[in-house]
Amino acid sequence: MLQSLHYIVLANATQEFIALARQYHFCEEMLDEIERRLYAESPFRK
DSSP: OOOHHHHHHHHHHHHHHHHHHHHTTOSHHHHHHHHHHHHHTOTTOO
């Protein structure tokens, strides 16, 4: 499991990537799975 600060940095970068990828229709078939996995690893889910 990631430490909270590391997760926040990763989540911010991933969300920025996902937003740009959706805007440019890049890897669209993978984006939902990337987002699902990101939230599944969240230390804040509890």
